[in-house]
Amino acid sequence: MEELSNTIRTPTYSHITKEDLDHIYEPAEDSFLLIDALEKDLDLIRERKPSLCLEIGSGSGIVITALGSVIGSQCRYVSTDINPRACNVTRETGRLNGIHIHSVCTDLVSDVIDDVKGSVDILLFNPPYVVTPSEEVGEGDLEYTWAGGKHGREVMDRLFPSVDSLLSLKGLFYLLVLKENDPSDIEQVMSKFGFSCTCVLSRRTGPENLSVLRFFRQR
Ligand SMILES: C[S@@+](CC[C@H](N)C(=O)[O-])C[C@H]1O[C@@H](n2cnc3c(N)ncnc32)[C@H](O)[C@@H]1O
Incomplete structure (x- = not known):
């Protein structure tokens, strides 16, 4: 029987090199x-x-x-990233911390949807959310990490219509947003897709007002 903690420790990620960080997102606030x-x-x-x-x-x-460190190995872990280097680093971060992650390089959920349809219990997305000109979205590895285009919404908005087909009946979707992304509008959009929203946590870090929204199916 695995001993699981009630607090989440930051995983070890000392294997990530300076060169990796020229291409992938460095864990931040x-x-x-x-x-x-x-x-x-x-x-x-x-x-x-x-x-x-x-x-x-x-x-x-x-x-x-x-x-994964607080849920345990009875659960399957799948991740995606548009950046192949991030996929390799994700796999390795999981391995170093004893979590097997099936890490797939794809746009949003394109190459995993058939595998996971209707069975995702926990969906996580910390998207590129910074407000930028649309042309900057997807310009290069690092732009992928932050450039969100108009209202910082261009990448996350593409996911919203698929959430219903991804989540299991009891599924929860956690989304990181910035104030400028207009969280109340996101709540309305997701409501049209059949989801209720709760703000789990908000924090001001420097100039950014960040929140984590949790979506679950309306009854
Ligand atoms: C803000 S970073 C978050 C990284 C990590 N989840 C974290 O919280 O530290 C956004 C991530 O989304 C990835 N990404 C951007 N556009 C994507 C897309 N269309 N499909 C899949 N991944 C994408 C980026 O490469 C980057 O790794």
Whole structure:
């Protein structure tokens, strides 16, 4: 029987090199806020006895690895990233921390949807959310990590219509957003797709007002 903690420790990621960080997202305040929100929601998450967790845009892999460390090996962990180097680093972060992650290089969920359809119990996304000109979205490895285009919404908005087909009936979706992304509008958009929203945690870090939203199916 695995001994699982009620607090989430930051996974080891000392294997990530300076050269990796020229190409992938270095864990930052937003990554840690998402981990803190998962810790705050741990009882709720465990009650659901998740059997499949999916992180979109896993970057270094610390978020899905952190969740894996408190959920355990009875759950399957799948991640995606558009950047192949991030996928390799995610796999390695999982391995170093004892979590097997099936890490797939793809746009959002394109190459995993058939495998995970209707069975994702925990969905995580810390998207590129910074408001930028649309042309900057997807310009290069590092732009992929932050450039969100108009209202910082261009990447996350493409995911919203697929959430219903990804999540299991008891599924939860955790999304990191910035104030400029207009969280109340996101709540309305997701409501049209059949989801209710709760803000789990908010934090001001420097100039950024960040929040983690949790979506679940409306009854
Ligand atoms: C803000 S970073 C978050 C990284 C990591 N999850 C964390 O919290 O530290 C956003 C991540 O999304 C990835 N990404 C951007 N656009 C994507 C897309 N269309 N499909 C999949 N991943 C994408 C980036 O490569 C980057 O790793």
